[in-house]
Every structure is written in structure tokens, then in C-alpha cells.
Amino acid sequence: MKESIQNKGEKVKIASRVLAVTGTALKDKALGIIAEEIDKNREAIKVENSKDIDAGRAKGLSDAFIDRLTLNDKRIDGMIKILHDVINLKDPIGEIYNMNAMPNGLKVGQMRVPIGVIGIIFESRPNVCIEVASLTIKSGNGVLLKGGSDAIHSNVCLIRLIKEGLKKAGLPEGCVEIIEDTKRESVLEMVKMKSFIDIIIPRGGLQLIRFVEENSVIPVIRHDQGICHTYVDEFANIQMAVSICFNAKVQRPGVCNAMETLLVHAEIAPAFLPLMWEKYAEAGVKLRGCEKTKKILPDITDAVEEDWSAEYLDLILAVKTVESLDEAITHINQFSSHHSDSIVTDHYGNGMRFITEVDSAACFINASTRFSDGNEFGLGAEMGISNQKLHVRGPMGLKDLTAPKYIILGNGQVRL
Amino acid sequence: MKESIQNKGEKVKIASRVLAVTGTALKDKALGIIAEEIDKNREAIKVENSKDIDAGRAKGLSDAFIDRLTLNDKRIDGMIKILHDVINLKDPIGEIYNMNAMPNGLKVGQMRVPIGVIGIIFESRPNVCIEVASLTIKSGNGVLLKGGSDAIHSNVCLIRLIKEGLKKAGLPEGCVEIIEDTKRESVLEMVKMKSFIDIIIPRGGLQLIRFVEENSVIPVIRHDQGICHTYVDEFANIQMAVSICFNAKVQRPGVCNAMETLLVHAEIAPAFLPLMWEKYAEAGVKLRGCEKTKKILPDITDAVEEDWSAEYLDLILAVKTVESLDEAITHINQFSSHHSDSIVTDHYGNGMRFITEVDSAACFINASTRFSDGNEFGLGAEMGISNQKLHVRGPMGLKDLTAPKYIILGNGQVRL
Numbered sequence: 001m002k003e004s005i006q007n008k009g010e011k012v013k014i015a016s017r018v019l020a021v022t023g024t025a026l027k028d029k030a031l032g033i034i035a036e037e038i039d040k041n042r043e044a045i046k047v048e049n050s051k052d053i054d055a056g057r058a059k060g061l062s063d064a065f066i067d068r069l070t071l072n073d074k075r076i077d078g079m080i081k082i083l084h085d086v087i088n089l090k091d092p093i094g095e096i097y098n099m100n101a102m103p104n105g106l107k108v109g110q111m112r113v114p115i116g117v118i119g120i121i122f123e124s125r126p127n128v129c130i131e132v133a134s135l136t137i138k139s140g141n142g143v144l145l146k147g148g149s150d151a152i153h154s155n156v157c158l159i160r161l162i163k164e165g166l167k168k169a170g171l172p173e174g175c176v177e178i179i180e181d182t183k184r185e186s187v188l189e190m191v192k193m194k195s196f197i198d199i200i201i202p203r204g205g206l207q208l209i210r211f212v213e214e215n216s217v218i219p220v221i222r223h224d225q226g227i228c229h230t231y232v233d234e235f236a237n238i239q240m241a242v243s244i245c246f247n248a249k250v251q252r253p254g255v256c257n258a259m260e261t262l263l264v265h266a267e268i269a270p271a272f273l274p275l276m277w278e279k280y281a282e283a284g285v286k287l288r289g290c291e292k293t294k295k296i297l298p299d300i301t302d303a304v305e306e307d308w309s310a311e312y313l314d315l316i317l318a319v320k321t322v323e324s325l326d327e328a329i330t331h332i333n334q335f336s337s338h339h340s341d342s343i344v345t346d347h348y349g350n351g352m353r354f355i356t357e358v359d360s361a362a363c364f365i366n367a368s369t370r371f372s373d374g375n376e377f378g379l380g381a382e383m384g385i386s387n388q389k390l391h392v393r394g395p396m397g398l399k400d401l402t403a404p405k406y407i408i409l410g411n412g413q414v415r416l
Numbered sequence: 417m418k419e420s421i422q423n424k425g426e427k428v429k430i431a432s433r434v435l436a437v438t439g440t441a442l443k444d445k446a447l448g449i450i451a452e453e454i455d456k457n458r459e460a461i462k463v464e465n466s467k468d469i470d471a472g473r474a475k476g477l478s479d480a481f482i483d484r485l486t487l488n489d490k491r492i493d494g495m496i497k498i499l500h501d502v503i504n505l506k507d508p509i510g511e512i513y514n515m516n517a518m519p520n521g522l523k524v525g526q527m528r529v530p531i532g533v534i535g536i537i538f539e540s541r542p543n544v545c546i547e548v549a550s551l552t553i554k555s556g557n558g559v560l561l562k563g564g565s566d567a568i569h570s571n572v573c574l575i576r577l578i579k580e581g582l583k584k585a586g587l588p589e590g591c592v593e594i595i596e597d598t599k600r601e602s603v604l605e606m607v608k609m610k611s612f613i614d615i616i617i618p619r620g621g622l623q624l625i626r627f628v629e630e631n632s633v634i635p636v637i638r639h640d641q642g643i644c645h646t647y648v649d650e651f652a653n654i655q656m657a658v659s660i661c662f663n664a665k666v667q668r669p670g671v672c673n674a675m676e677t678l679l680v681h682a683e684i685a686p687a688f689l690p691l692m693w694e695k696y697a698e699a700g701v702k703l704r705g706c707e708k709t710k711k712i713l714p715d716i717t718d719a720v721e722e723d724w725s726a727e728y729l730d731l732i733l734a735v736k737t738v739e740s741l742d743e744a745i746t747h748i749n750q751f752s753s754h755h756s757d758s759i760v761t762d763h764y765g766n767g768m769r770f771i772t773e774v775d776s777a778a779c780f781i782n783a784s785t786r787f788s789d790g791n792e793f794g795l796g797a798e799m800g801i802s803n804q805k806l807h808v809r810g811p812m813g814l815k816d817l818t819a820p821k822y823i824i825l826g827n828g829q830v831r832l
């Protein structure tokens with residue numbers, strides 16, 4: 001009989017208390033052993049992965065989906081690299097900062113400690129298991145994972161190897177647990193387990209996020225949609241704008257930091273749009289334009305209201321011509337998913353206004369939104385990308401898996 | 417007819433966008449004018465306050481409650497002082513930090529921005545209106561307040577003066593709104609207003625917190641109970657222990673950072689407990705002891721299981737004799753509300769283990785838990801004290817009313 005979800009939650013909670021007070025050297029040793037386990041068990045991983053691939057094929061999943069699911073030697077190398085990358089990151093636990101002496105002689109400061117137990121619900125690729133477990137182990141947190149049914153054999157195999165590594169390092173294997181039941185009801189059970197889980201991270205489609213937000217009694221960190229914009233300002237360098245807009249839409253259209261809406265200032269539109277359109281047409285990008293845009297590119301499809309809030313994740317792009325920077329900022333603040341938005345401009349003041357006034361997790365000047373990523377931002381691995389405002393906004397790295405705690409050093413002070 | 421709660425929420429949201437991009441000088445000017453309005457309208461404040469006091473007396477509220485409700489000249493001076501204190505705090509908005517150059521030349525950093533709109537539900541004294549509004553205005557956030565029915569006339573009067581000040585400074589008065597309807601259903605409506613409110617702060621009893629946590633679709637920052645412990649270690653200085661434990665229980669027993677449980681190491685208990693008991697008895701403190709404690713103090717009441725999780729807010733104290741530091745830490749991590757806990761010890765290693773392993777927002781060595789307070793920690797005014805782990809833990813000051821945002825400065829970078 002499988003262990004109940006409650007039992008697993010309790011096991012992680014108990015193990016997390018041990019991990020919370022484990023030193024950096026031992027945590028790094030465990031990550032190193034896990035990397036060895038993965039390396040030694042390549043064949044077992046591929047055998048389990050092939051079960052998911054066969055099931056996916058039988059279910060008629062798309063080639064792109066099967067590709068994301070597949071674990072070959074190159075991808076196993078990638079997982080091993082992540083483990084070593086995380087070993088090389090500085091351990092944030094125990095850092096003491098903002099320590100100041102008060103007038104009465106008390107020394108008051110803050111110390112970084114683990115959050116406790118992280119619950120993560122993900123629908124994506126099996127290597128998420130490795131990225132998540134390496135970050136939670138290094139930061140002294142327990143983790144309870146729940147992956148999607150399509151990768152269940154691969155996920156369970158990877159977690160087994162992680163637990164093996166923890167055990168060999170002398171750490172409790174309960175630091176990492178996975179819920180094998182793939183039903184939606186188990187998500188519901190998980191988000192009510194307040195006594196065992198400290199935060200819930202849903203990574204996936206809007207439907208999953210909504211479900212978790214509406215039902216969770218545990219604080220949630222949303223990792224959801226990317227409706228990203230690029231605004232080509234009146235003072236943009238046209239060649240740079242073409243290159244950035246091409247990259248943001250075409251380089252990998254199926255991910256959350258790809259551009260979904262292009263905004264163009266009316267003054268530059270007649271020079272910029274035809275050039276851009278030529279490049280996009282070559283790559284097979286289909287445009288949906290507003291009325292003003294269609295006066296310049298009459299052959300493209302009409303944009304309708306829904307296009308401004310669409311996350312195509314495909315070679316489709318909504319295009320709107322605007323009269324001013326203000327109109328661009330207002331449009332973005334209304335329709336963006338507050339993930340990543342970029343301005344292309346040579347005008348200092350317009351750039352500064354854009355990054356100050358656009359209400360998104362990542363605001364770019366003269367760069368592709370595709371850079372919105374923990375690795376590209378220098379954080380190493382990431383738990384996902386948060387587009388909510390509390391605790392962490394943007395890529396969630398190692399430091400974001402810690403909580404602050406006040407420490408107060410006295411020598412007998414009492415309050416008067 | 418009164419404005420609907422939805423209308424007020426929308427008004428704050430719109431006004432907050434203006435406040436978010438308002439400079440420090442103008443925000444400080446508004447706070448100064450509000451201080452003048454309060455000063456000029458002392459009589460009006462006292463008239464409105466007397467309505468609440470009369471209603472409270474008619475309802476039979478306790479003298480202590482009526483005292484907390486009362487606004488006299490000294491307390492009005494206190495509110496004016498808070499406004500000036502907040503003017504003197506450094507504006508955290510716009511601060512840029514962690515700015516680093518990436519290998520591809522991108523400059524990636526973080527900028528502090530306002531959260532947006534804060535919803536706060538409080539049951540306490542009317543001067544909370546001033547403390548909260550001064551912090552939200554200074555940090556560029558809108559605020560929607562809902563106070564308790566007992567202070568409704570005082571609250572509405574203070575908010576009217578704040579709005580007057582905002583208007584005179586040329587800022588939208590919608591930056592601060594109060595819900596005048598004091599029914600519980602209006603809390604329910606508030607916690608569903610996801611499109612207008614970014615975070616909800618419930619300040620009050622456990623019943624309110626639970627209700628908000630179970631019903632809110634908006635992220636919540638809990639400000640709740642204080643079940644605070646003091647642990648007198650085997651290596652404590654006995655005189656210091658007596659002085660700290662007396663202060664933590666007696667100086668102001670009705671507040672969240674007062675001590676509710678005293679833990680004593682068995683080795684020091686025979687010397688410490690009789691001395692402590694003498695001091696407590698003089699102050700009228702009633703003790704409830706475990707079996708081991710009763711062997712030393714046979715005349716006190718027996719502690720029952722419920723005493724370990726009781727928040728007395730009164731001159732009552734649970735006392736437990738423990739055999740080791742480990743037993744003390746385990747007890748605290750099980751029964752504490754994770755608010756504030758203190759160790760009294762002269763042993764370096766025991767002190768360090770205590771502040772590292774006790775899972776609370778504020779961990780003290782050799783000081784009274786009564787210092788757990790934004791002002792005492794050097795933060796200036798506070799929104800309350802958070803005992804959850806996400807975003808802010810412990811006193812919530814000005815900086816905690818901001819969200820981070822990534823800013824990325826490029827010169828044409830695209831992702832390869």
C-alpha cells in the first residue's frame with residue numbers, strides 16, 4: 001500500500017528540522033553523492049523514462065511534448081551539472097545582516113533561516129525534480145513534490161536516487177518526498193496541510209494556479225503566465241528594435257518569457273513595421289494588428305480585444321500602434337501578466353520612466369524579454385518565476401528559499 | 417447613501433497609481449499637513465472619540481478597553497509625533513541594489529517599488545489609523561482600512577483629517593479609504609477583492625485571522641497571537657533571569673510580546689524559582705506549574721495540557737521545569753506562536769543554539785521579549801508584527817511595504 005499524503009507531509013516536516021541545522025559541508029556532500037547516483041543509474045533512469053514516453057505516445061501527446069519529456073544522456077548530464085552548480089552557490093543560511101546597536105545597548109539584526117517545508121506542484125519536465133531538490137537541500141528546506149501524471153515514472157525514479165544520496169550522506173531521506181498519486185484531489189489535500197507545509201508553489205497552467213489560490217490555506221507563491229510586451233519607442237534604434245523583437249518572439253516561442261504583444265510608437269511605426277514584418281514572415285510569425293497597424297501592414301489579420309490578453313506560446317504576435325509612452329505604459333499595466341516587459345529606446349528619460357512605472361517583475365531596457373531567467377540573472381538554478389509581489393518577484397533562487405528572523409543580543413535589558 | 421466597498425477599493429487602486437510615482441518631498445509634505453490637520457482639529461477628534469467612549473460604556477466594555485480607546489491630548493500628541501517620525505525615515509522607494517554586470521554585458525539589479533494597495537483589518541486602538549496611513553503614504557501604497565465597530569467614530573474622523581491633508585498637498589484623497597460598515601460580511605467582501613487589493617493584513621484575535629486565512633484569495637500577512645517563552649538556562653545569571661522574567665510578564669501583560677510560559681532548567685530551578693515566585697507574588701502573578709515545578713513551589717496551581725498553548729494576556733504564567741536545552745527548544749518549537757522567545761544564559765554555545773534553532777520571528781539572548789516592537793528594533797512605526805515566514809517576519813516597517821522588481825539595462829542583447 002502506498003503511503004498517505006499526510007504521512008509523507010509529516011515525514012518531510014520531521015526531516016526538515018534536521019536539515020535546517022545541518023552545516024553547508026554536509027549538505028554539499030549530499031548533493032555530490034546525488035550527482036554520482038544519477039550518473040551511475042543512467043540506464044535505470046532511461047528505462048523508467050521510456051515508460052512515460054510510451055504512455056505519452058499511446059495517449060497521442062505531441063512530438064514537442066514527448067521531446068520535453070525525454071531524458072537522454074545529454075539531459076542527464078544537464079541534471080548533474082545543476083547539482084554541481086548548486087554546490088558552488090554560496091549557502092545563504094545563517095547569514096546575519098542589518099545588525100545595529102540600539103540606544104539601550106541591545107544589538108538587533110536579522111538572520112537567514114530555512115522556510116521549513118516547501119510544497120511544489122509542477123506540470124513540467126522531470127528535470128524539475130533535480131533543480132527543485134538541489135535548491136531545497138542546499139537551503140535547508142524539506143520539499144514535498146507533486147508532478148504531473150505524464151512524467152510520473154521518471155519523477156519517482158529521480159526522487160528515489162535523491163533519497164539514496166541523502167541516506168548515503170547520513171541525512172534523513174524524508175527531506176525530499178514525492179506524491180505518487182497524480183489525481184487532482186491530492187492537490188486539494190496538499191494545500192490544506194498547514195501543519196506540515198509552509199509555502200505552496202504552483203508551477204503550471206492558469207487553471208492549476210487558480211485552483212491552488214482558491215483552495216490553499218497555506219501561503220502561495222504563484223508561478224504563472226507570461227504575457228510579455230516589447231515597446232518600440234519613438235526614439236528606438238530601428239536595427240536594435242528589429243533584432244530584439246525578433247529574438248523575443250522567435251527564439252523559443254513556447255516559454256513564459258517570450259513576447260506576446262508588440263507595441264510601436266506611431267512616429268516610428270512606418271519605418272519599423274515593414275522591416276520587422278519581413279523578418280517575421282520569413283520565420284513564419286503571424287501578426288494580429290490594431291487598426292493603425294493595419295494602415296501600414298494591410299495584409300495582416302485584425303486584432304480583437306482578446307488578443308491583448310492572449311498568451312499564444314506560439315508564432316503568433318499581437319501588434320498595437322500607440323501615440324505615446326504613456327499609452328504604452330497604461331496598456332502594459334492593464335494587460336501584462338506582470339512577468340517581463342521591455343522598452344527599446346535611445347531616450348534616457350523614457351527608459352527610466354518605463355522601468356519605474358511598468359508594474360512587472362522584470363523591466364528591461366534594450367534587451368530581449370527572453371533573458372528573464374534565474375541563470376541569466378546570475379542566481380544559478382531557480383524554483384520558477386514568481387509574478388506575485390510578496391516575498392519574491394521574478395526568478396526564485398536559493399536566497400528566496402530563506403526566511404528572515406530577528407536576533408536580539410542583550411545583557412540583561414528590560415523594557416521601561 | 418454610503419459608498420460601496422467595491423467603489424472604495426477601486427478608488428484606492430486608482431489613487432495608488434499616482435502615489436506610486438510621487439516623489440519623497442511631496443509625500444513628506446502631505447504627512448506634515450496631516451499632522452497640522454490633526455493638531456488643528458483636536459476638539460473635533462475628542463468629540464467623535466467621546467461618542468465611541470459613551471457607546472463602549474453603554475455596552476459595558478471594561479475600563480482597560482475604554483482606556484485604550486480614549487484619545488486625549490497626550491495621545492493626539494503621540495499621533496502627531498508618529499507622523500513626524502515617519503517623515504524622518506528614509507524613503508525606501510526607488511532604491512536600487514544588487515546591481516551586477518552579467519557576462520553578456522547586461523546589468524541586472526533590483527529596485528524597490530510600492531506593493532500597490534494594502535488592505536488592513538484591525539480591532540485595536542484608533543491611533544492605528546495614523547500609524548498605518550503614515551507608513552503607507554510614505555511607501556507610496558494605497559490603503560483600505562477596516563477598523564472595529566468600537567472605534568468607528570474616532571477612526572472615521574481621523575481618516576477624514578488624513579484625506580483633508582492629502583487633498584491640501586495636491587495628492588488624491590483616495591490614497592486612504594476606510595470601510596465604515598463594521599459587519600463581518602464586509603471583511604468577506606474585502607478579502608475577495610483581488611483586482612483592487614494586493615495584500616491583506618489581519619491584526620487581531622485568532623478568530624479574525626482564521627476567518628481571513630480561510631476566505632482570502634489575496635495573499636495574507638498574519639499578525640496574530642503571541643505565546644512567548646523565556647527559558648532560564650542552567651548557566652543563567654539568576655539576578656538577571658529574575659529581572660528579565662519579571663519584566664516580560666508584569667510590565668504590560670495584555671500585549672502580544674508579553675511572556676506566557678516560563679521554562680527553567682532543572683539544575684537552576686531550586687535556586688531560581690523561589691526567588692522568582694516571591695517577586696511574582698508581590699505583583700499578583702498566578703503561576704501554573706508542571707509536576708517538577710510543584711516539587712519546588714508546592715502551593716501553586718497544577719498546569720494542565722492547555723496551559724502550554726494559552727495566551728493569557730493577564731497576570732497568569734505557565735511554568736515548566738526542563739532537563740536540557742534540547743527539551744526547552746523542542747517545547748518552544750511545538751507550543752510557541754513563533755512570535756518572540758528568549759533565553760537567559762551566560763553560556764555562549766547555548767545562546768547561539770537557541771537563536772539558531774528556535775523557529776520564531778524574534779529570538780532573544782538575555783533580554784525581555786517585551787522589546788519585540790518596530791520602534792525598539794529601530795524601524796520607526798510599524799504595521800504590526802508578522803509571525804508568518806513569507807515576505808516579512810517580526811515587526812513590519814516601512815521597507816516591508818515595498819516589493820522588489822528586477823531591472824535589466826541592456827544595449828541590444830538577444831538570447832542565443
